[in-house]
Each structure stands twice: as structure tokens, then as C-alpha cells.
Amino acid sequence: MIWNEARECMSRDEMANMQGARLRKLVSNVYHNVEFYRKKMQEMGLEPGDIKGIEDITKLPFTTKNDLRDNYPFGLLAVPQSQIVRVHASSGTTGKATVVSYTRRDIEAWQECVARDLVMCGVTKDDLIQVAYGYGLFTGGLGLHYGAENLGCMTVPMSTGNTKRLVTMMEDFGATAIACTPSYLLHIAEVIEEMGLRDKLKLKTAICGAEPWTEKMRLQIEEKLGINAHDIYGLSEVCGPGVACDCSFHKGLHIQEDHFFAEIVDKETLNPLGDGQVGELVFTTLTKEGMPLLRYRTKDLTSIDHSKCECGRTTPRISKFKGRSDDMLIIRGVNVFPSQVETALLEIEGVSPHYQMIVDRVNNLDTLEVQVEVDENVFSDEIREMENLTKKISAALQSALLIAVKVKLVEPRTLDRFEGKSKRVIDKRTFED
Amino acid sequence: MYLKQLTVFLENREGRLDNVTDVLAKNNINIVCLSLADTSEYGVIRMIVSDPEKAKAVLKEAGCLARLTDVLAISMEQKAGSLNRLTKIITEEGINIEYMYTLNSSREAGSMIIKCSDIDKGYEAVKKANLTLVDPETAYAM
Known part of the structure; x- marks a missing residue:
């Protein structure tokens, strides 16, 4: 089944024409309505008229996460604030969050994309779907929710947290689909096993995203639960989940490229790369009204394939992610930058900024331990004082990162240092097959 | 009039206490008495030693976190x-x-x-x- 055959199976030429027209409109819009882009284009000697077709996209300036931070919170809006109906946010590299604003039409385009992706995963309006992503500033919950409603599914906003209740409702309601992070689904699978309910469930499809996972993990989920599992990709800066998704052939994730134009560029030179070459994924939001972005650097490393897929769709596919070109971590679906930890530690009086983050996956759930070196300023002969210190650090980190953090105090100068600097992150999770 | 107690921070793992006693022994410092307060991850060892100032200095040199507390x-x-x-x-x-x-x-x-x-x-x-x-x-x- 294909939700929007006219768009998803369009010939490459027709698609290029449509993208060209949309890009021209977009460039003219941001040039006139977003000071940041007007200045950038003028510095480069560019005027809207210089962009004639989609092939001219490489002339345009890039946008980075730092640009979003510098224009926090509403500096990049291309419409008056009164036209914004929704705001989401994700972690910034330091302190300030990355904020994204949506007009009503942006929300409509987003739910259209998610509906296409759900259908790509085999979901229909007759399905009953549990959305077990967090609801809130994070785009996962509301993004999947609106998409599923748009398709016409019976949509249950489970959010995250109470796994037993989720499984009980899965049985009682006869849920046939679930959307959550892949690691959470593995955890759910274990709870299902413990409750001895596997044979009583009607679940047949899982739509998983918000964190990197391997093909091996996908097959493991499929076997454990006897279902089909699909990978959905997105990022809040561009809209949220739904930007790309893999079909039943699992040969890469189809990009909804009438809305989001994808390029792969060399991560050092930023020169465009051809099909099959691994580089940084860059998106231009062709139809966004609220906060349109030109050539947004995702920092995700992947390759692209423009050949027609066996499923009949002509939309290009990106391969599973090969990593990131920055130091961002995704822990329980939440973006975490080591610099956030450093900023939070520096704000606590007397605490040394020497830390190490240990990321692991225990019982299929990500864990984060932050080891902090104790120094003379905070060391006390009283255990009570030391425990207060641990609590204080843990609370500060939790509020900065939005995930639970286990804090461990360690002796001074015991954390590994490389070239005079500590090795900040030890990620014990494996993403390789 | 007050005693200088030597307090040392210890991670709760193999060899850490040995390291401290080793440094003290090599510097000919006697441990008169000690009390160890432990948590699951670290401990705080409190000692009365023959030469607190020297003990603190040599431990610091050896990379330990030590301080003196009045008791x-x-x-x-x-x-x-x-x-x-x-x-x-x-x-x-x-x-x-x-x-x-x-x-x-x-x-x-x-x-x-x-x-x-x-x-x-x-x-x-x-x-x-x-x-x-x-x-x-x-x-x-x-």
C-alpha cells in the first residue's frame, strides 16, 4: 500500500520540477522574511533570482545547530508569531534548547509525512496503534500521534513510563501496532515475556526511531515478538519523526523529498557527494512556513540511493546511519552533548569539570553514568556532605539533560586523559551488526 | 589543643587502601588508629597518624585526595x-x-x-x- 502515490511514485523529472518550484519560493520567502538568511545570502552575493532550479541548491548557505541557538528562540521565524500553532524543542549543545516553531500547515505536512511512513510500514486505518514515545517538547510522541490520527488509526497516547500498563492495554485493546524507540521495544518484549502474554497479543507492526539501531537489533525484535519492525527517522529541526522511513524491503529509508530535500556532503569540505558515498546528511525544508531551513547540517553520517525501490516508490533512500560528525549522543532517544554535562558541572560551585560519561545498555535500556573527579574544594570527611554533593550533581545533570543520570564520585586524576584532555565519553553500546 | 585527623578519599575498588598504606609505610608514618566510613562506591578513611602534615603532603604527591580535619x-x-x-x-x-x-x-x-x-x-x-x-x-x- 502507498498512501500518496502521486507524490511517492512521481518520476524523477517531475519531482525535480516540483522541488525546483518549491525551492524558488522558499528562497524568495526566507530572503524577504528571515534576516539571518538575507544577510547570509547577501554576504555570498546571492539574490533569490539566482536560484532557478533544484540543481542550484548547492549555491545556498548552510545552516547549523549553532545558528538555531544564536537565534533562540524565535529569530528564524519566516511568519509573524501569531501564525505559529506549536513549538517543540530538543537539546542544544550548551544550555539553551533548540526550538522549532510550526504553523498549522507545517503540522499538516508533518502528519501527511508520518501517514505515508505508517502506510509504508503496513499500517492502515484499521490498526490500533500505541504511541509510546514521550509526549511533550520532544517531537516523538505528538509527531507519531498526529500522523496516526491523520491515517485514521485508533491512536492510544501511551507515552513512556509504565510498561506493565502498556502491555496490559496492548492485550485488552488488541493493539496491532506500536511506535517507540527500538531499545524501549526490546524492554517491552521482555515484559511481555515475563507476563506470559506473547501468544495473546495481536501486535504485528512496530515503528521505531529516535535512536540509532542496527539491522541485527531489528531482526531480533521481529523474532522476539513475531512482528514486522520498521525504522523511522526524523529530527526536530526539520520537523520530527517522519522525514524518512524504511519500507518492507528494508533497503534504506525513503525520504519524503517533496517536503525535505536531502543532500549528502563531505563532512570536511562540504562538497556534494554522489550516490553511495558516505557523508553528512543535509536537509532543506521545501514546504515549511514557520521556520524554514536552508541546507541544515544534521551531523548524521549516511549515504543516499536515488534508484527506484522494489516497493514502487521513487523517493530516494538513505542507508542506516553510520555515526555522527559531532559528539552528540542519543540516550533513550534524547540528544545529549558532552558539553551540556560540562556546562552543568561548572555551574556547581567547587566541582571540577573533570568528568567521564559512561553510556551503556542494560536490559535493553540505555544508562548514563557520569563520573566526576572529587577535588580538595568539595572533599569532606563527612559522608553526609559527600552524599549531598552527589545528589546536587545528579539533580543538576538531570535538569540539564532531561534524562536520569547516575553520578559516581572518583578520585582526582583517575579519569583517562588523552593529549591533556579527558576522554569524555565511553559508549559501551554497539551499533555495528 | 585539637588533633589533626588525616582524611583520605578512596574509591571502593581493589588496591586503593593498599596504595594509601603503602605510601604511609614508605614514609615511615605510623597509623595510630583509623576508622573507615564506606558507601557502595567510595569510602572515607579517617586516621590519626604520627605526622599528619607530612602524611598529607606525601599522599597528595602520590595523587591521593587527603585533607586534615580538626577533632x-x-x-x-x-x-x-x-x-x-x-x-x-x-x-x-x-x-x-x-x-x-x-x-x-x-x-x-x-x-x-x-x-x-x-x-x-x-x-x-x-x-x-x-x-x-x-x-x-x-x-x-x-
Whole structure:
């Protein structure tokens, strides 16, 4: 089944024409309505008229996460604030969050994309779907929710947290689909096993995203639960989940490229790369009204394939992610930058900024331990004082990162240092097959 | 009038205590007594040693986190009710005992190390009750 055959199976030429027209409109819009882009284009000697077709996209300036931070919170809006109906946010590299604003039409385009992706995963309006992503500033919950409603599914906003209740409702309601992070689904699978309910469930499809996972993990989920599992990709800066998704052939994730134009560029030179070459994924939001972005650097490393897929769709596919070109971590679906930890530690009086983050996956759930070196300023002969210190650090980190953090105090100068600097992150999770 | 207690931070893993005692032994520093407070992840070792200043310096040099803390050492008779006499006085003065441990104990007499919430007040209370304080130099040489 294909939700929007006219768009998803369009010939490459027709698609290029449509993208060209949309890009021209977009460039003219941001040039006139977003000071940041007007200045950038003028510095480069560019005027809207210089962009004639989609092939001219490489002339345009890039946008980075730092640009979003510098224009926090509403500096990049291309419409008056009164036209914004929704705001989401994700972690910034330091302190300030990355904020994204949506007009009503942006929300409509987003739910259209998610509906296409759900259908790509085999979901229909007759399905009953549990959305077990967090609801809130994070785009996962509301993004999947609106998409599923748009398709016409019976949509249950489970959010995250109470796994037993989720499984009980899965049985009682006869849920046939679930959307959550892949690691959470593995955890759910274990709870299902413990409750001895596997044979009583009607679940047949899982739509998983918000964190990197391997093909091996996908097959493991499929076997454990006897279902089909699909990978959905997105990022809040561009809209949220739904930007790309893999079909039943699992040969890469189809990009909804009438809305989001994808390029792969060399991560050092930023020169465009051809099909099959691994580089940084860059998106231009062709139809966004609220906060349109030109050539947004995702920092995700992947390759692209423009050949027609066996499923009949002509939309290009990106391969599973090969990593990131920055130091961002995704822990329980939440973006975490080591610099956030450093900023939070520096704000606590007397605490040394020497830390190490240990990321692991225990019982299929990500864990984060932050080891902090104790120094003379905070060391006390009283255990009570030391425990207060641990609590204080843990609370500060939790509020900065939005995930639970286990804090461990360690002796001074015991954390590994490389070239005079500590090795900040030890990620014990494996993403390789 | 106050004793300098040597306090060292220890991660709760193999070899950490050995490292500390090794440094002290090599520098000919005697451990008169010690008390170890532990949590699941780290411990705090409190010691009365023959030369606290030197001990702190050599441990620091060896990469350990060590500090000196003022504590009181009080002599008491080796008989029922001695400790109770001490705690009563401290309580009456509204002082909290953060921790305490034995400095020395024999058939005839004993002595305790105490860390109070307010050491000056603790000192006054002990004096007022006519209890005998152990002189720092005597304690270090025990």
C-alpha cells in the first residue's frame, strides 16, 4: 500500500520540477522574511533570482545547530508569531534548547509525512496503534500521534513510563501496532515475556526511531515478538519523526523529498557527494512556513540511493546511519552533548569539570553514568556532605539533560586523559551488526 | 589543643587502601588508629597518624585526595558509663556528634576521637565537665 502515490511514485523529472518550484519560493520567502538568511545570502552575493532550479541548491548557505541557538528562540521565524500553532524543542549543545516553531500547515505536512511512513510500514486505518514515545517538547510522541490520527488509526497516547500498563492495554485493546524507540521495544518484549502474554497479543507492526539501531537489533525484535519492525527517522529541526522511513524491503529509508530535500556532503569540505558515498546528511525544508531551513547540517553520517525501490516508490533512500560528525549522543532517544554535562558541572560551585560519561545498555535500556573527579574544594570527611554533593550533581545533570543520570564520585586524576584532555565519553553500546 | 585527623578519599575498588598504606609505610608514618566510613562506591578513611602534615603532603604527591580535619581526643575511664557521661555533656550543650571512633583502649583506660558539629563548643563542654583531653603530641606518639 502507498498512501500518496502521486507524490511517492512521481518520476524523477517531475519531482525535480516540483522541488525546483518549491525551492524558488522558499528562497524568495526566507530572503524577504528571515534576516539571518538575507544577510547570509547577501554576504555570498546571492539574490533569490539566482536560484532557478533544484540543481542550484548547492549555491545556498548552510545552516547549523549553532545558528538555531544564536537565534533562540524565535529569530528564524519566516511568519509573524501569531501564525505559529506549536513549538517543540530538543537539546542544544550548551544550555539553551533548540526550538522549532510550526504553523498549522507545517503540522499538516508533518502528519501527511508520518501517514505515508505508517502506510509504508503496513499500517492502515484499521490498526490500533500505541504511541509510546514521550509526549511533550520532544517531537516523538505528538509527531507519531498526529500522523496516526491523520491515517485514521485508533491512536492510544501511551507515552513512556509504565510498561506493565502498556502491555496490559496492548492485550485488552488488541493493539496491532506500536511506535517507540527500538531499545524501549526490546524492554517491552521482555515484559511481555515475563507476563506470559506473547501468544495473546495481536501486535504485528512496530515503528521505531529516535535512536540509532542496527539491522541485527531489528531482526531480533521481529523474532522476539513475531512482528514486522520498521525504522523511522526524523529530527526536530526539520520537523520530527517522519522525514524518512524504511519500507518492507528494508533497503534504506525513503525520504519524503517533496517536503525535505536531502543532500549528502563531505563532512570536511562540504562538497556534494554522489550516490553511495558516505557523508553528512543535509536537509532543506521545501514546504515549511514557520521556520524554514536552508541546507541544515544534521551531523548524521549516511549515504543516499536515488534508484527506484522494489516497493514502487521513487523517493530516494538513505542507508542506516553510520555515526555522527559531532559528539552528540542519543540516550533513550534524547540528544545529549558532552558539553551540556560540562556546562552543568561548572555551574556547581567547587566541582571540577573533570568528568567521564559512561553510556551503556542494560536490559535493553540505555544508562548514563557520569563520573566526576572529587577535588580538595568539595572533599569532606563527612559522608553526609559527600552524599549531598552527589545528589546536587545528579539533580543538576538531570535538569540539564532531561534524562536520569547516575553520578559516581572518583578520585582526582583517575579519569583517562588523552593529549591533556579527558576522554569524555565511553559508549559501551554497539551499533555495528 | 585539637588533633589533626588525616582524611583520605578512596574509591571502593581493589588496591586503593593498599596504595594509601603503602605510601604511609614508605614514609615511615605510623597509623595510630583509623576508622573507615564506606558507601557502595567510595569510602572515607579517617586516621590519626604520627605526622599528619607530612602524611598529607606525601599522599597528595602520590595523587591521593587527603585533607586534615580538626577533632577532639578525650580520655575516659575503662568502666561502665564513661561514654555516656561524655555524650550527655555534648547533648546538653546542643552539639551534634558527626562521628566518633576509638583512639586507644587498654584494661585501665581508653580514649575516643570525636568530630562535633562545632569543635569550639565541644571543647568548652568537655572542659566544663572536667574530662581530660588527650594532648595532640601524645596521641601522635601512641
